[in-house]
Amino acid sequence: MIQEHHKRDDVFGLSRDIPLNYVTREYADKKFLTNLRSQKHVVLYGGSKQGKTCLRKHCLAPDQYILVQCVNGLDSAGLNASILKRAGFEITQSQTKTAAGKNKVTAAFKAKLLDIGIELGGEKGTETQVSVVTAPLELDL
Template sequence: MFGISRELPLNYVSRKYVDEKFVNSLAREKHLVIYGSSKQGKTSLRKHCLKEDDYIVIHCSNKWELEHLNEGILKQAGYEITLSSEKSSSGARKIFANFKTTIFGSGAEGGGDHTKTQTEKETKTPLELDPCDVNDIIKALKSIEFNKYIILEDFHYLSTEAQKDFSVALKAFHENSRFCFIVIGVWLEENRLTVFNGDLTGRVLSINADRWDRDDLKKVISIGEGLLNVKFENNFKSHILNNCFDSVHIIQ
């Protein structure tokens, strides 16, 4: 599960009260929220603790509503999406979700010393779905035996209404499936999603990426000195630490 990404800052510092909490929370069958100010290590945290094969990433847009978010999830899971001529009870256009898998096989032809490898494509029957119905999304993901973490980056870009709608949908994901969401957003409230939907209490764990203890900020500077092959004076380092507002971005 765990691995180092090449996209991480070279002076990345693992924080026990953040990284270890994140890793331990992954096994608790709850959704995770990573929150904090901009450039405080939210994305680097999940890249550090997860391998790329463990998850899919959906980058939220400020123009999206719930149906667009759900379509984004299906696309990243491997579905091809096309519009249907039918409308759902909510008034939204239904969609066709088509999933293709590639099967590799081998067979012997012309004697034991000649092997031909064949590739076949198996196309499942397209599903007609209501993109606003969380139950349809769960059904589609279950039908392909999807088993990765679903990461929603820049969740704060969604409108407040879309965030509220997804908070309601998240309860259904928790109760009717084993899919785990990791929601990443720029805000400072620990319980943002549970404020939108009180039923998420006990179903969501929050990770505060904003917290940087002084000793860990010192480590960031120390690793940076090695990378730059320089040695900063202690007075200079103390001045930076005293005036960085506990921000790793300022330190870097």
């Protein structure tokens, strides 16, 4: 049997990666993934060093979530604004719509004693341009 040797800091301590001592908790991981499939928001919360980041990194790829750090004093409006900003939400600052075109109507009436004829013609052309100016959502911290 070959034993693997690891440095203490690879197993214990702070790391941005999932630590080598991470233990898959079948119940917690399964419940987390089940709740994600429910198409509702999932909030991981708890005290420091409880495994929130490891659970997220173990179960999800970086492009599958939006990470928002909640700090003291953050109200629900601030939280929603943070989520929208992280999701790339943009605010429409202005929208301009211009229309240009031409209208031409021609009409002729011909009358003869036994034969009555009518000629009608028309032409219409319209060009529409829409210009939208957007900006990323800005947060006033």
